[in-house]
Amino acid sequence: MSFQQHAITLAGDSPGQTTALYWYSAGPENAPTKVHLQAALHADEQPGTMALHHLLPRLRDADAQGRLKARFVIFPSVNPLGLATRVLRRHIGRYDLETGVNFNRRWPDLYPLVAKAVEGRFTQDASANVALLRAAVGEWLAEQRPVTANQTLRLKVLASAHDADIVLDLHCDDLSLKHIFTSPELMPGLQDLADRMGVAATLTAEDSGGGSFDEVLPALYRKAQAANPGVPIPMAAETATLEYRGQADVSDALGIEDANGLFDFFAGRGLIDAAVAPAKPAPSPTPFEATEILRAPSAGLLAYQVELGESVRAGQVVAELIAMDGPEAFMARQPIRSGTDGIILSRASAKYVVGGASIAKIVGTTILPARAGGYLLED
Template sequence: MDISEIIIAGDTAGIEWRLPVFRFKGKTPGGPKAYIQAALHANELPGTAAAHFLLPMLSEAENNGAILGDITVVPQANPIGTAQSHFGELQGRFDLGSRTNFNRDFPLIALGERDSLLSDLDRHSATDRLKRQLLHMALGAELMLDLHCDDEALQYAYIDEAFWPEAADLAAALDMEAVFLSDGESSAFEEAVAYAWKYETAGQKKTSLPGRLSVTVELRGTRDVYPDMARKDAEGLLRFLVARGVVAGDKAAVPAFGGIVAPLDNIEMIRAPESGAILFHRDIGDKVKAGDLLVTILNRPGQPDGAIEVRAPQDGLIVTRVSTRHARRRSDLMKIACATASSAARKPGPLEA
């Protein structure tokens, strides 16, 4: 295992950020290469915990001569976000300097332009230099796993339709309960990687990318950072690497995926009709029917008409809900995966900002 650091100079004097990178050299020429990163949203730490347990497993595999393809692991991909604290609370999702989501605005380039990401880096801000370094590393692999988590959530993933159903092995290896099929219409990290592969040939868009995978993995919720969970996630990641031939082992160990598969148009985004205290009647993992009571919003507590009921628009599985117990008007409350499309209009791209 080789451990190095990428140093990113800050945008003010006397500051620099250090990005640890762990690399394993594969012994099979032409073997599939994997890139795994965690905590791009710096406050989403289940992936960091999983990487902590995965790295010793990979070291053991390396000692046994079982690393077939190159593997790069970045356990904490966002040192800039990790340092952002506001009144004692970590602010890891948005760059406080630019107000930009750390998982948006990645350069959309063709694969052949990969080296241009590192050209004249000094003309970019620290955050953009970080993004370019991460994307450059990821585009050196065929398999890219970006480990995130939701607020309160089941284990699920956003997977571009171009990788499905081949990516069912990842969903099964990590024991996911749902897969959201994305449309590849944003500048998030996983979609920037996929974009480079889709437009590898100028003027031609590939709609299927066999042997490749770029995915956002949602490792449950922000508070689900426990040793047993992290170890289980690491074991799942290793099973996937074995299944794809990156690490030698028993490929039959990955079962069939039996969870829900839903296009983004089939995700019901349950939002608060008014502001107020949130009373949840249903939890993640619950299967609901159309009309079931999901949430009560106390917008005028104590008054006869001070509570608003929010009901399920159709049958589905509650995959996520928010951990806060106060809502602003139109703020997100839940995501429900359904068998049919939502009647609510959705723009192409991500479900959330």
């Protein structure tokens, strides 16, 4: 039996401060496929942790029965530093309070860091080329000397993920339907994951602009391909951010449903020896540039006119903003209209908003000129 809990102690940024990071491993150490699972990189997003809470016993039991055909590494709460960022009785687990940096932004662009180490060493053996890249990244990681606790944590997580074949980062939105972010080259290959999750949308982008964790490995292989034409370098890591509804959607019922979807996805891939029923097909992927991030024009109180999952047309009123100052304070209502045809994927739970705040994501199919080539994320 190889199912095992692991822990390391992260030295804190002030005297006497430490933090424990826990993770689990399961399955044969020499399995041909490695899976890296993590949840709560944004530490205030707990649906993924609940899903992994329910998945772990199933993996433990399958491991004991010899039914795991892959090596699984699971971080149920990958950001213990963010768990501690509470201010005035509020959990602010999305940002490093020291730097203000989002925990899921500014992950390293790996290929420029290892390009010199692999220069002239690629061959016509695709598997050997992947192994070369992974070894170079592993060596670069081992050479780093982190100063802060967050740097140490990031290096530990990357050390686990860099040589994985499947990397799934479990998140959630504010108020939202289930959806996936992934790289365009990985679709339709990950359509089975979308189907097993039962997502409302799969949004694809090569570079969303923020250096998100799920884009690190696709960028490594994509840039290696571009720098070495004529050399077989496959996109050797299937990575995705899985958005499990909204922050309040944490319950045993939902966690069991989500754990079952993950288990069936792995079983359907032959990574767990288990029979699974067919999944209901989810919508085909769309470019993230075709999703509108609808924002409030000024401060006010939101009155939504549409529900999650509702189809809207360009020009349709999505919400009305009640004025809270000026000559018509608490009387006037300003319409906020959709700029595209699509479905309402997310809304804001807090109805008092400031100017520029994201109030909805509208998933369309036509790339929006204002989104093409720009920063695609909400923060």
